[in-house]
Amino acid sequence: MDILGEVLIGGRGVRGSGAPLSAIAAADGVLLSPIFHGAGDEQVALACELAGAAFDSFRARPDSERADLLDAIGAQIMALGDTLVERAMQESGLPQARIVGERARAVGQLQLFARLLRDGWWRQVTIDSALPERTPPRPDIRMGQMPLGPVAVFGASNFPLAFSVAGGDTAAALAAGCPVLVKGHPAHPGTGELIGRAIQRALLECAMPAAVFALLPGAANGVGEALVRHPAVAAVGFTGSRQGGLALLRIAQARPLPIPVYAEMSAINPVFLLPHALAARGDALARDFVASLTMGVGQFCTNPGLLLGLRGDAFERFGAAAQAALAACPTGTMLSPAIGAAYVRGVGQLAAASGVAALGQGTASPVAGQGALFTTDAGNFLANAALGAEVFGPAALLVACDDMAQMRQVAEHLEGQLTATVQMDADDYDSARALLPVLERKVGRILANGFPTGVEVSTAMVHGGPFPATADGRSTSVGAAAIYRFVRPLAYQNLPQELLPAPLRDDAEIPAWRRRDGVLTQQ
């Protein structure tokens, strides 16, 4: 379980021929050993070519065997034990409980996709039976899911386990039958290497092609750009900044053969405090809001960065209560010095914006991550697009609206978002009815009476949303439906049973539900 600072290709670790990079302890900026060597151009190309060559044999393996692989990866991750937990804590600055919890989330994701594969339903096998007597005769047509090909996965800074080397993108892509090429995040290269070696061991254990996985570290953007440009790469999974996601999108669209980019980029996740709920339970809402805002030092894609209420006493009391709760919150270590610096810049820009007042900040501290609340009115918010930009960290803006019509106007004005939350009591339902159609057009998930952090990994979850929350609003990057990012439908017409892919045959080994002639059946 050593960390050697290597590039992982073809089942082996090799010294990277690219630029070196260093792991840095998030808490104090101390360099962590070893020195990592980034992947060189020819290593990126080799990994892509090997993955492309392994694609047909990997996707031909039965779903049950890919399910075993996902479970084996989970087991290998757990077998890393404290080595993994400690390294992830060092590199990310996240506390032990969070890392342990995130590890459970990552393993849980792998297991979710393993269950999906064993169940068989995910392929949504659809069959139109032959009608030889019809004029003209109808052929036998069967629709299955075809994996797209090797997927380039970009590790996220804020989830060193659950959205990185063996995170949701990797789990979904492997489940779909796609080889995975990971551009490791430079903020946690040691964590990445530990996980990458766990995947290599699992592939070996399951007798799967080693080329199905590669880990390509890199300090700068070159490795990622080379990955997205390579002809063998068929899709991209990314969680990170808008700037980074859009850059990859542009590269992918400019290819001779364009490929889909699933980039989960940015959101401010508006929370609408409807009047009756705010009057009845403003203090509790304020406490819960601050707990969500400061969880993980605000470094979640679903962090609630925008609160909307009607101007008046109740909203002012809410602001004061939130400020009081925030003042009692300890400052946390941010994921990296760069993220901390960007947060301080963003808070400074909010503080300096015209018409924006500081409500107050959390406990002062020499390290970044100090919570910050600001307030403005809806007219000002509508007039200044910069106020709708994400500040990654525990900062939020409270916006006072004149009336529900103006609150709806603010909602219409928002960019695409991952989530919107409505705090409401029964007497607010009419107001909610007027607001919900706008929110449905703007977001991927609508919550009532909760807060958006804590994204459930389940079958119905949508962690996505219209551009620019994501690059492709037709997808989710969390939950079982994330697998559909990496497949396309493929129809077979009149193929002999023995030449059909196993899941489409009449005697498919997994007796999954199918849609036959418009009717669901297990026959």
Place this chain on the structure above:
Amino acid sequence: MDILGEVLIGGRGVRGSGAPLSAIAAADGVLLSPIFHGAGDEQVALACELAGAAFDSFRARPDSERADLLDAIGAQIMALGDTLVERAMQESGLPQARIVGERARAVGQLQLFARLLRDGWWRQVTIDSALPERTPPRPDIRMGQMPLGPVAVFGASNFPLAFSVAGGDTAAALAAGCPVLVKGHPAHPGTGELIGRAIQRALLECAMPAAVFALLPGAANGVGEALVRHPAVAAVGFTGSRQGGLALLRIAQARPLPIPVYAEMSAINPVFLLPHALAARGDALARDFVASLTMGVGQFCTNPGLLLGLRGDAFERFGAAAQAALAACPTGTMLSPAIGAAYVRGVGQLAAASGVAALGQGTASPVAGQGALFTTDAGNFLANAALGAEVFGPAALLVACDDMAQMRQVAEHLEGQLTATVQMDADDYDSARALLPVLERKVGRILANGFPTGVEVSTAMVHGGPFPATADGRSTSVGAAAIYRFVRPLAYQNLPQELLPAPLRDDAEIPAWRRRDGVLTQQ
């Protein structure tokens, strides 16, 4: 049922403020009355704004009412009777049987989506039940389908009914809950207006918002480009040339808020003649091939334009038999003078290409549409990318391969295609097994022992395929699954039952199958 040459917006016909355009009889180039007035910029903008404003109310209507609308459109189209058939024949040059058949196909598509809506399954409602006892408690999460918004639909030249004003794109978009803005094809503006008025009558009959549909004729590209640029437009459906589709794709990607483009663009639909099948039934294959090649004067997206066989007597006999069959085929009128001219150009380029020999042509005729067969060898085909370009019309290239390995190499070399066909007998199955993985990566539909024309409208059909066959290989433009081009998943977390969209409620009016906690149920 008059044709007035008008733009259809907001339930009315108005004189277009754009450039005039004329309908031309395909058979003889004679101008057909009346003069049409294309949509002006402000009319395009108005139609888009009205559609955007009507979107929320349209999508809120129950699925059953949108099903009634689709059926009503079908009935109104049938009520046009001979007026429609005759106009479509004049404008397209297609014979009566084809137009009557295509009308049945168009009405059948509307009915297919109506059935899909009444069945309810299409929404794939997925529910994760609340687990209040869990730590942390799991919320109730429900995933449904959210329509994207107004869809710009581009009528196709080659299907004046089934892929045009009320064609598959329109049917799928309306079914999904999206308003439709049609850029009518300039080759059949009168047919388009008749159909457009039928849709307007159906909307009125069903008390649906009139703004849900507009027909915007235009001779040049300006109307279509303005549509794709308009902020209210949320997706694009297109069937036509690669040049046209790629132009729309570039516009859509360059928008401040990019939108998906479903452009079905070009294909040569390779047919692989495996040795035993070719030896056993080459003559019958040649006859069936020529019937497919010349059907509709070869003007189908799925026209078989590339035939691959192993060099030798059997393949030569096949070529001779195909040529004999073609020589007996009457020349047909092509859809428009422009398409006829492009076809003659394409055939001329094939005839002049190095290493390509003419096998012969169909019956000579002063009008375009004369079938043409050419032959070359695989080495030459691999060396000249131009030989893989679509020639829209009844032309095909026979490629002689040295062995199965070279046939597979040609398959690897192909661009993305709508279809691939394998002619095989049982003794060919081993060869087919080696070829199929390549074809799976290249196409949207694989056929055995048939020909690719005659695309079934059914639940399992995929009429799509990897770029550049389509702009988005994750979709189909024919069959029930075409509806998924125009929706995205949306999750609701802990919403009160009365605020959920009706199909997601526990007491949904349509008792569709749902996936609840990972299990299919009708509860």
